[in-house]
Amino acid sequence: MIVWYLNHYASVPDAGAPSRPHHLAGIFRKYGHTMVVFCASFHHHMLRLSSPINENELSIYGDVPYYHIAARYYAGNGWRRFLNMRDFARGLARLRDYFKSAGLPRPDVIIASSPHVFIWPPARKLSRYFQCPIIGEVRDLWPQELVDVGRYSAWHPGILWMSAIEKRAYRDSAAVVSLLPAVRDFMEQRGLASDRFVHIPNGVSADEWAEEPEPLPDEYQRLVDQIKMHGKLLVVYTGAHGIPNALDQVLDLQKLVTGERSYHFVFIGDGINKPGLQNRAHRERINFVTFLPRMKKSIVRSALLQADICFIGWQNKEIYQYGISPNKIGDYFMAGKPVVHAVNAGNDPVRDAGAGISLEPYNPEQLDETLRRFAAMDPQERREMGERGRRYALDHLEWGLLGKKYVELCERIAAQRGSVDR
Secondary structure (H helix, E strand, O other): OEEEEEEOOOOOOOOOOOOHHHHHHHHHHHOOOEEEEEEEOOOOOOOOOOOOOOEOOEEEEOOEEEEEEOOOOOOOOOHHHHHHHHHHHHHHHOHHHHOOOOOOOOOOEEEEEOOOHHHHHHHHHHHHHHOOOEEEEEOOOOOHHHHHOOOOOOOOHHHHHHHHHHHHHHHHOOEEEEOOOOOHHHHHHOOOOHHHEEEOOOOEOHHHHHOOOOOOOHHHHHHHHHHHHOOOEEEEEEOOOOHHHOOHHHHHHHHOOOOOOOEEEEEEOOOOOHHHHHHHHHHOOOOOEEEEOOOOHHHHHHHHHHOOEEEEEOOOOHHHHHOOOOHHHHHHHHOOOOEEEEOOOOOOHHHHHOOEEEEOOOOHHHHHHHHHHHHHOOHHHHHHHHHHHHHHHHHHOEHHHHHHHHHHHHHHHHHHOOOOOO
8 A cells, every 4th residue: 555645844864853754654664555755845843954855856764755845945934934835735736747757656545634724735636636535634723723822813814715625624534633632523513524533643652762862962961960960850841932832931930939949941942932932031030941952852862861850831722622742742751751731721641641740821820839849759759750651652652553543544444445555
């Protein structure tokens, strides 16, 4: 079986962290199938490339075939990012005209993965041209997230246009794979048949975590050592510094008391909100947060393994009633670290696993109390809490388990359409 996985923001291993498509493609290969990953030649999740990307050409990375659609450079969330999305959609639409000359195998199943909805129209045309079923994959709930988090009006013409595309996608898909567990009713109200909903969250790789992590650069390791030498609770956050990540609520702790604290945050990553967060920290003389740059995932693992606890927070928005599935929670669990989770959502993996403490978002008093509680906690109690998270990840989130579920879904849908392995 040949599966085309259309995912704008997929990253090859030498351009960023191995992502969901790369892990899934490896699982499909184990079951005798081929998954070709289609992604943009540039997007903001990429780290600096260690080798140039061949645009509009099939390349192999770690036994996984990737096809990079030419898409322009952008920074931030302006018009160039929208044009980058348009480039990707147009590139997909042209695939049927030259897929043979590009060395691409004919698909038996097409997976069209969000977040943005512009991928759906060309994916639908490809599925009709190749007479194969299409599976929709919803990672972020567009355009609803733009309304709830981006503060666009639900009646904005662009939002109405995207809503029409979304509803058409639900109706036309042979199945919809959602990373969000509590969104079935929402999708059914927009045209999805109830028996076509499948929940497959983000996962973790046991093999990846079995590898020796790369050490932190010396200057960052000295910082970690200094925090521990002063007896502070080391709280690590890794990932994007954007609006949805709600890191400003950590800075709100400054409003409570000043002076020495029993904890220190280290934020590792990048994003459009990072300069603003840094400026605020400088302006308000916040000395309990240190910002570090984005790093390779193998180096980030080293930081997580040295943390006392990890932090993840969310905005207090209605969109999260449909559920969450962040990659970083799986990484926190696999590091064996307890998690402080500021969340109000339709699901809570931290609470389900008994692997930390969950609290209201943007409640600085409760956050400070939780951090002090962890600082006073016996280290063995923290280790036991972290181990519960690790066991939960291996039992429920390991890519081998999730990938097998995805393989079986694709096999069933291909068989229903009369497609056979070739």
